[in-house]
Amino acid sequence: MPSKPEHYLPLSTADNGAVDADTSIYGSNIQHPRQAPGRGRRLRIGIWVSLALLISVGFWGYGYRPIRCSSAFRPNSDLQNAAPTVPSLGLKKKIQQGWGPYSPYFPSAKYSTPPVNCDIIQVNLLQRHGARYPTAKASEDIQKSVKKLRKAKHHKHKSVKFLENYKWNLGQDDLVPFGAAQSFEAGWVHFKRYEHLIDEGNLPFVRASGADRVIMSALNWTAGFAAANKQVYTPKLSVIISETANDTLDNAMCPACERSVVDADAWRAKFTVPIEHRLKKTLPGVKLSPSDITNIMSLCAFETVAYEEPSPFCGMFTTHEFQSYEHDEGLKKYYYTGYGNEFGRVQGVGYVNELLARLTGTPVDDHTQTNSTLDLSPETFPLNRTFYADFSHDNTMVAIYGALGLFPQKQAPSNSKIEHHRTWRMSRLVPFSSRMTTEKLQCNVPGGTKDFVRILVNDVVQPLGFCGAGDDGLCELEAFVASQAYARGGGGGDWEKCGTVLQ
Numbered sequence: 001m002p003s004k005p006e007h008y009l010p011l012s013t014a015d016n017g018a019v020d021a022d023t024s025i026y027g028s029n030i031q032h033p034r035q036a037p038g039r040g041r042r043l044r045i046g047i048w049v050s051l052a053l054l055i056s057v058g059f060w061g062y063g064y065r066p067i068r069c070s071s072a073f074r075p076n077s078d079l080q081n082a083a084p085t086v087p088s089l090g091l092k093k094k095i096q097q098g099w100g101p102y103s104p105y106f107p108s109a110k111y112s113t114p115p116v117n118c119d120i121i122q123v124n125l126l127q128r129h130g131a132r133y134p135t136a137k138a139s140e141d142i143q144k145s146v147k148k149l150r151k152a153k154h155h156k157h158k159s160v161k162f163l164e165n166y167k168w169n170l171g172q173d174d175l176v177p178f179g180a181a182q183s184f185e186a187g188w189v190h191f192k193r194y195e196h197l198i199d200e201g202n203l204p205f206v207r208a209s210g211a212d213r214v215i216m217s218a219l220n221w222t223a224g225f226a227a228a229n230k231q232v233y234t235p236k237l238s239v240i241i242s243e244t245a246n247d248t249l250d251n252a253m254c255p256a257c258e259r260s261v262v263d264a265d266a267w268r269a270k271f272t273v274p275i276e277h278r279l280k281k282t283l284p285g286v287k288l289s290p291s292d293i294t295n296i297m298s299l300c301a302f303e304t305v306a307y308e309e310p311s312p313f314c315g316m317f318t319t320h321e322f323q324s325y326e327h328d329e330g331l332k333k334y335y336y337t338g339y340g341n342e343f344g345r346v347q348g349v350g351y352v353n354e355l356l357a358r359l360t361g362t363p364v365d366d367h368t369q370t371n372s373t374l375d376l377s378p379e380t381f382p383l384n385r386t387f388y389a390d391f392s393h394d395n396t397m398v399a400i401y402g403a404l405g406l407f408p409q410k411q412a413p414s415n416s417k418i419e420h421h422r423t424w425r426m427s428r429l430v431p432f433s434s435r436m437t438t439e440k441l442q443c444n445v446p447g448g449t450k451d452f453v454r455i456l457v458n459d460v461v462q463p464l465g466f467c468g469a470g471d472d473g474l475c476e477l478e479a480f481v482a483s484q485a486y487a488r489g490g491g492g493g494d495w496e497k498c499g500t501v502l503q
């Protein structure tokens with residue numbers, strides 16, 4: 001973990017800064033963010049905390065760390081057979097879920113087992129890397145905005161006092177220890193959930209897109225998977241796909257696809273007005289643009305996941321303002337690789353065609369992003385496995401949801417208000433360490449068995465209306481394949497309009 005700057009002073013619970021007491025952003029039973037035990041797990045915590053103290057190691061389970069861990073996340077060898085839980089960050093769920101794609105993963109539903117007449121016979125996991133530092137570009141932008149904040153001559157409210165001594169201490173691009181813990185925990189959960197599919201000859205087949213944080217997430221996932229079975233089944237990361245070549249796990253092959261800012265900007269301009277007014281009063285002399293404000297809001301998320309305690313920047317905003325922020329991130333994604341961009345969902349076609357190949361046990365048929373050298377070889381694209389795990393990015397996953405037809409939108413998300421029943425919420429679609437799981441099932445039906453498919457996103461069974469699913473979310477495999485005409489048709493001409501990447 002990066003060491004916090006010396007003068008980094010997290011707010012105490014009593015001090016909600018500019019935020020009203022009844023919208024306190026901190027968890028209710030938290031004295032100090034670092035000492036908050038996970039609720040409802042006290043018995044297990046007691047046992048483990050004593051153990052951790054006894055052997056004097058930093059223990060990252062259950063949100064309790066007696067000793068500050070200053071190195072990169074390493075599952076402790078003595079404790080790695082204990083069910084892991086990612087550290088608590090000391091902030092209310094509602095706040096963390098207002099960070100959009102920078103929200104930490106949370107299951108959006110309780111995992112439901114398939115109908116009793118069905119067995120899961122294959123799993124296809126697509127997972128986003130865990131929590132990371134801001135990207136290089138975001139890091140630059142955020143620091144510029146912080147610089148503007150620090151121009152204030154006075155700090156007229158305790159919520160902004162910390163700025164007097166604030167120091168930037170974040171890295172760039174890479175996975176943070178919290179993100180490694182998220183990935184490790186996912187591997188553990190997936191082994192426990194799909195144990196019956198695993199044996200010596202049937203270890204998960206793991207691929208990762210070539211960014212370091214994605215590779216590290218895949219490796220931590222395999223470590224968590226192996227830990228869950230006491231190192232009997234130790235999957236390997238088999239394929240790393242270069243992000244400068246054909247890659248179905250990254251969205252970098254469609255130069256025509258640009259971030260459309262116009263539609264998203266209206267919302268940002270609107271929701272940041274009252275924030276700007278407030279900050280003008282508490283920080284006289286400071287002039288902030290709407291993007292400066294969202295940059296600073298994102299810093300609340302980035303510092304909190306990096307330091308594993310609430311960033312003081314969080315205290316500058318209300319819960320409601322973070323919901324507005326999440327909506328802003330949702331609009332950005334909608335118009336980038338989502339349904340709002342004509343070059344969005346085509347960038348998910350390559351993965352969908354690989355998925356269809358695995359589900360049907362037939363060679364990949366695709367002429368978009370797939371690398372045919374990789375996909376034609378049983379070494380790098382086997383078709384006889386029971387568990388496939390792929391590691392990727394948020395924008396790519398949004399494109400893949402679109403290519404599949406998930407989260408359909410009757411109309412574009414509003415850029416003037418937050419619709420409360422909206423499904424387009426980035427904390428539910430692509431939080432850090434988010435996951436889409438396509439399960440292939442074999443079900444007993446009158447007269448024999450039949451293959452079916454269901455898809456879960458962050459444990460929510462998706463309503464696959466487009467292939468005739470009922471309440472249980474199951475489609476017949478054949479009907480599912482038939483429904484994927486957009487991918488099977490190579491994106492209906494969209495790919496050809498993408499242009500070529502200049503290498």
Ligand SMILES: *[C@@H]1O[C@H](CO)[C@@H](O)[C@H](O)[C@H]1NC(C)=O
Pocket residue numbers: 201202378382384385
């Ligand atoms: C899958 O096929 C490869 C050869 O193509 C073989 O070596 C391997 O044992 C097979 N695995 C399973 C689980 O059948």
Ligand SMILES: *[C@@H]1O[C@H](CO)[C@@H](O)[C@H](O)[C@H]1NC(C)=O
Pocket residue numbers: 072073074175176177180216217219220223
């Ligand atoms: C987990 O990720 C971290 C980076 O955050 C890395 O240093 C570590 O080696 C990874 N663990 C494994 C088992 O690969």
Ligand SMILES: *[C@@H]1O[C@H](CO)[C@@H](O)[C@H](O)[C@H]1NC(C)=O
Pocket residue numbers: 245246247371372373374
């Ligand atoms: C395809 O993958 C192979 C093996 O990793 C690599 O050598 C080649 O450069 C890739 N080609 C493209 C076009 O991505």
Ligand SMILES: *[C@@H]1O[C@H](CO)[C@@H](O)[C@H](O)[C@H]1NC(C)=O
Pocket residue numbers: 246367368369370371372373
């Ligand atoms: C890489 O992708 C391009 C564009 O779709 C395609 O023309 C080319 O054949 C692919 N290369 C490989 C090795 O699959």
